[in-house]
Amino acid sequence: MSKIKVVHYINQFFAGIGGEEKADHKPEVREGAVGPGMEFNKRFKGEAEIVATVICGDTYFNENTEDAKKKILEMVKKYNPDIFIAGPAFNAGRYGVACGTITKAVNDELQIPVLTGMYIENPGADMFKKSVYIVETKNSAAGMRKAVKSMTKLALKLAKGEEIGTPEEEGYMPRGIRKNYFAQERGSKRAVDMLIKKLKDEDFTTEYPMPDFDRVEPNPAVKDLANAKIALVTSGGIVPKGNPDHIESSSASRYGKYDIADFNDLTSEDHETAHGGYDPVYANDDPDRVLPVDVLRDLEKEGVIGELHRYYYATVGNGTAVSSAKKFAAEFAKELKNDGVDAVILTST
Amino acid sequence: MVKEIERAGIPVVHVCTVVPISLTVGANRIVPAVAIPHPLGNPNLDKDAEKQVRRKLVEKALKALQTEVDGQTVFED
Known part of the structure; x- marks a missing residue:
């Protein structure tokens, strides 16, 4: 051959x-x-x-x-x-x-x-x-x-x-394809054997793993935007210049909470990106390209939205474990809720 | 993160460039962005035009937040 x-x-x-x-x-x-x-x-x-x-x-x-x-x-x-x-x-x-x-x-x-x-x-x-x-x-x-x-x-x-x-x-990931084969024992016996193992707290292998659908139902829409408090969250790594919390450029183990009450516009003077998974030139030059503080400030002044929440939350979504991201957000979502935030805009690079 | 915010009871819109990833993750309200290194900007435009692009996207995101959805929805226009 x-x-x-x-x-x-x-x-x-x-x-x-x-x-x-x-x-x-x-x-x-x-x-x-x-x-x-x-x-x-x-x-x-x-x-x-x-x-x-x-x-x-x-x-x-x-x-x-x-x-x-x-x-x-x-x-x-x-x-x-x-x-x-x-x-x-x-x-x-x-x-x-x-x-x-x-x-x-x-x-x-x-x-x-x-x-x-x-x-x-x-x-x-x-x-x-x-x-x-x-x-x-x-x-x-x-x-x-x-x-x-x-x-x-x-x-x-x-x-x-x-x-x-x-x-x-x-060594490949299951594709959800079923193949017929002849088992040594009939189904009823296999099922009872499995059940006995389960009752004894022993390890057993299911023949039909349930799919893992982790879906969350959408929340109702915002009714009164002109009185709504909107918060910003990003996985694009926008942090105050110098990255005070030392958020890692990849596989982040933490997130930051930052006060933007005094900012109408993010600039290269005061903010930057800590993200190591995309070319940082554009975000460093104008961080609003990832976290649109300037526009939301304008919309706040014009009365389109009620208020831009004074804190934003940021982490680096670059090879970051799903379990970490889940933990970060479960934590700060509680704070957002307590702070009376009505809706969130989450930006990703 | 999108899902945990939603789970906490706060409506959330995901503004992102690679929509298929957002769909896989499980975001419910999705607004496609400009490009990976500058999702809400376009460095090829002058400052004013670029801010207009950003404003349009933010307005689209706010529109999405004001729209009732019945599962995953991508707001194309």
Whole structure:
């Protein structure tokens, strides 16, 4: 059998082009392996080879999804690979969404097997785990070797059209696909066995896990805007200059509460962003671009809204654990409620 | 964070650039923004025009807050 042909997708960072300042990099294709592709090639042990690498900036992909998709599909088509691999993206949100989007597109449009990898909390995981095989990885590139190892194994199977085992066996995220099989014992016995284990407080594995729908019902609309107190919250990392609470540029472990009673306008003199996940030039130059204090102050003066709440809350939404974000907001939402805030505008980058 | 604010009983609008993420997270009122590094601004415009863009978006966000919704809603225009 001839060598399996692989096309690999990575972002500007893993291609060594640059960080956030280069995140608007347009799609390009290079012959052979680049960056993490080298590790893949090593692990393929001659069975497969990356013939080309597609590189695209994360911001470019997410802001120009249709255009990026079209260009990348053309690039991939030219090489006619046996499998298309994207990432791994770990906990990089935009990269994960890009990997999910492009693998799904390649699979749908070109009917080529695809594979990607990312951390379970990456937003791309929830969005695409049902459509494509996503190998679960650690939350940072420190898990690269392990990720590539699992991805290589699954990639070879997919490319060869071999049967794919269960999510536990192969290391991918459950896709919600049910497969019939012959069990040793009939259902009633299995159910009773499970129940007995449960009563004994022993571990058991359910055969039908309930889906985890954490949805919150929308609250009623604001009736009287002219008398409403509006508060601002952001995950875009806007903080007073100098970042007094030392909110981390990624994986934030805290949030800040800041008084804006004396501000009609945020400027580069007094505020900045602590966020390490996007190019900070625009937000530092004019923080209103993320936290629109100037406009809300105008609307307050004009009587459109009753009042802009004197405190805003901010954290950095960059690889921040969902559990942390939940904890932050549960805490400050109580304060907002006690302060008589009627509605919140939450801005995200 | 959007969900916890909503859970506390305060209506909230999420102004963000990557709408699919907001939908996955579970925001109920969503207003699409300009761009990732400057969701409520556009550095290519002059200061006044840029502030107009920002005001339009904030007005759209306020409009969303004044609209009864019955599940996740993206306010396109």
